[in-house]
Amino acid sequence: MTTELEPRTFRVTRQDLVAYAEASGDHNPIHQDEQVARSVGLPGVIAHGMYTMALAARFVEEHAGPGRVVGFGAKFVKPVVVPVEGTEVVVSGVQEERDGVATVTLSVTCDGVDVLRGCKATLRD
Amino acid sequence: MPVDQSLVGRSFPPTGAVEVTADRVRAFAEATGSSYAGGPAPATYPIVLAFEAMNAFLEAEQVDLFRIVHGEQRFAYERPIVPGDVLTTTLSVTSLRQIGGADIIGTSSEITDASGALVCTGTATLVHRAGE
Known part of the structure; x- marks a missing residue:
């Protein structure tokens, strides 16, 4: 089963x-x-x-509930530049369940550009 | 100055035991706009422990923190961290390569509780840009 999670925008x-x-x-x-x-x-x-990455984790845990993440990782491919006036980070995700294991694959962007790559959380029941 | 190749495979002395308090977890959650009402700490909270171990490693090797950027981070959790945990972190250097004047340092930080049981393993890639 695949569920698209509602995207969220975080001000930084x-x-x-x-x-x-x-x-x-x-x-x-x-x-x-x-x-x-x-x-x-x-x-x-x-x-x-x-x-x-904490914003991405917050996105996952506000959806799935606390304490369920058993694996979490990401590559930092682009810095999030924070000017004096601040910026925004947008997180979206797709949750998939296969053989009883749920994974959330996340997309994390700033100014429309991916800042994390391979950002994925594995959840326990 | 590039980082010394002989570091690979080396483990650094464990950090002093740190007690996790609800106040510290709350401060961490609130710093990312979240809230905390007790129970499991946020998923990236182990970085607080891993960072302390990383800082000790950088100081021991006389590497400037401001020359470091984070390339990659992974966590494998045995269980969530909760207030009352007394945690110790042991960092080892797992890989080292040089690309375009930067050192790419692979580290693994094992976070264990007061009984010695593994709580979380954090693996990080650190990118060190050496000065002129």
């Missing part, structure tokens, strides 16, 4: 990245400081890859 601001740095312990300055980000060849302040 630099303030969110500060809160996430505090909560996760990841204080890499490329997520806060424009100058540092540019000095290592990035286009500007970028979201933590794990911030974007």
Whole structure:
């Protein structure tokens, strides 16, 4: 059985990245400081890859319920650039059940471009 | 300076045991616009533990955090993390290759509970852009 999950749009601001740095312990300055980000060849302040992945996880768990994910992974193929005015990340997903195992294949985009690739969650019953 | 090839296969000392509290899980959930009312932590919460181990590894190898971007992340969960868990993380370097002046570092972080049982394995690919 295949179910399309309703897409969701998440707003991301630099303030969110500060809160996430505090909560996760990841204080890499490329997520806060424009100058540092540019000095290592990035286009500007970028979201933590794990911030974007947390949004994808939130999408899955708000749909499936907490504590059901047994496997979760993604490749970070494009940075989510967060300008001063903020940006938006759009998450959509398709849930498939086969042989009693449910998987959610996610599409995560920013400005219409995929930022995660191979983003997939496996769920337990 | 490129990362030393002899790192592959090496395990780093486990992090100190960290107790998971509802407050910390709530702060993590709220930082991504979610809420938390107790029970299993969000699926990406193990990164808090894995990140601490990664930071210790980078410091030990004198690699600057600001030169690192995350290439890939996977989690395999034995069970969800819940408040009250006392967790320890052991990181090992599983692969290392150089592409276009960047080091691509593969790591695996095993998160175990107070009884020693495996809770979650996080595997990460870190991209390190060495300075001039």
